[in-house]
Amino acid sequence: MTHQRINCAYRVTKSGLEHCEWKDFPxxxxxxxxxxxxxxxxxxxxxxxxxxxxxxxxxxxxxxxxxxxxxxxxxxxxxxxHTQYHHYAFEWKEITQLAVVTNREIVDFQYSIIQKGDEHVTNGGVNVFCKRKQKEKVAEFIRSFLSPNVPFIKTRADVPQY
Known part of the structure; x- marks a missing residue:
């Protein structure tokens, strides 16, 4: 099914950040x-x-x-x-970069983890969707939990050119 709305929920704790996303049946x-x-x-x-x-x-x-x-x-x-549910949990030490996306209402963080049972490192990114004009506050809130050596940048989302 295309054009399904994704529902997202985030939880920030002292140990890390949890991210849940799901799609309901249309x-x-x-x-x-x-x-x-x-x-x-x-x-x-x-x-x-x-x-x-x-x-x-x-x-x-x-x-x-x-x-x-x-x-x-x-x-x-x-x-x-046609219903999907995903739950992710990241510890603060696993987050390698925090970015404010300037052309969208998104705060993005990159992570680097070793999955259970695997021997290789998995790198990826998660978008934290914000309401209009909240992304700076959300980014600063998340940044307060990160170590000072984690890079904090401002970037543009890739916009495909047709």
Missing amino acids: EWALKFLKWLAGVTAVFFVFMATIDPSFLLGALIGPGGVGLTYLSMAYSKSYREM
Whole structure:
């Protein structure tokens, strides 16, 4: 599914920063399919008054959309497949850089960790989404927990040029 809203939650403690993100199943998709089935059924019935061969289309088209709606609405496994949940926890010593993104409402931090069971270092970044004009305060708040040798920069987010 595309165009799903990501919900984010952050928790700051003395030991580190936790980040949770999840995507809920889009209920608008079910409403759209239900209405699409109804509208196409009415359309094909009117078309059948012009030519009876449209009766077959009136059964197949809206019927298929209706079956798709039913399989999405009542299938627990389908809903779980399109719902994602991630939980990350970082200790303050794992954060290697803090950045204020100037062209977006984001504070970004880079981390470097060793995963359990792995022998190699994993590097990555996490965006902390802020409300408008809060990113400086959020960055200073996070910075107060970091060691003084962690770089604090201002940067632009990569904007693709088409």
